[in-house]
Amino acid sequence: MKIFQILQENPPWVLRGIKNSDLKTLEWGNHFKRYRKLMRLSFEDHQAGKKVYLVAEMEGKIAGQIVIDWRILVDKEKSDGVERAYLYSLRVFPPYRNKGLGTKMILFCENFLKERNFKFVTIACERKNLRALKLYERLRFKIFKQEDTPWEFFDDQGKLRKITEPEWVLQKCIM
Numbered sequence: 117m118k119i120f121q122i123l124q125e126n127p128p129w130v131l132r133g134i135k136n137s138d139l140k141t142l143e144w145g146n147h148f149k150r151y152r153k154l155m156r157l158s159f160e161d162h163q164a165g166k167k168v169y170l171v172a173e174m175e176g177k178i179a180g181q182i183v184i185d186w187r188i189l190v191d192k193e194k195s196d197g198v199e200r201a202y203l204y205s206l207r208v209f210p211p212y213r214n215k216g217l218g219t220k221m222i223l224f225c226e227n228f229l230k231e232r233n234f235k236f237v238t239i240a241c242e243r244k245n246l247r248a249l250k251l252y253e254r255l256r257f258k259i260f261k262q263e264d265t266p267w268e269f270f271d272d273q274g275k276l277r278k279i280t281e282p283e284w285v286l287q288k289c290i291m
């Protein structure tokens with residue numbers, strides 16, 4: 117799916133669909149390297165139209181990312197393929213934070229989903245991530261459940277990593 121949205125004119129901020137050549141930069145050095153395989157899988161899902169993987173550019177430099185999952189997930193309270201869709205993997209790289217980019221990316225996704233008749237946007241937040249929680253609550257997301265979500269992934273070395281993340285799950289009505 118081709119997406120290209122100007123988020124701000126001057127200086128220029130752009131949100132667009134991911135390209136293969138973005139994957140390395142999106143690792144942000146070693147910072148997100150462990151998620152290499154997951155990021156590639158999300159990129160492939162984006163190409164197949166199963167998810168929307170967006171990359172933000174500020175003045176031509178990659179500054180962040182967000183993924184919209186609108187499939188039927190195991191947890192249908194997050195995404196049920198009809199009314200509810202789930203935002204995840206929101207990242208703004210450190211030099212680009214606190215300028216409003218995270219806010220603009222979330223608002224774009226809300227609008228994108230609203231245009232496609234989704235009624236609720238959901239997002240999960242690690243319980244220790246008070247900075248992100250503050251952002252979501254400012255955008256009128258409300259916590260509707262708290263859980264310890266187990267998940268696993270193969271890291272860039274092919275090693276299976278098992279994680280249990282205490283998280284809040286938030287939702288926002290966009291009807």
Ligand SMILES: CC(C)(COP(=O)(O)OP(=O)(O)OC[C@H]1O[C@@H](n2cnc3c(N)ncnc32)[C@H](O)[C@@H]1OP(=O)(O)O)[C@@H](O)C(=O)NCCC(=O)NCCS
Nearest residue numbers: 206207208213214215216217218219240241242248250251
């Ligand atoms: C959480 C995260 C995505 C926020 O991104 P961001 O681009 O810094 O978010 P914003 O700039 O929109 O908002 C952050 C703060 O900057 C402030 N801000 C917004 N526009 C601003 C501007 N033009 N000038 C100065 N400050 C501004 C906002 O008021 C906000 O403050 P508040 O949360 O106290 O209300 C980013 O910190 C990040 O990537 N963190 C690491 C990964 C992570 O935690 N992801 C979330 C997973 S749940």
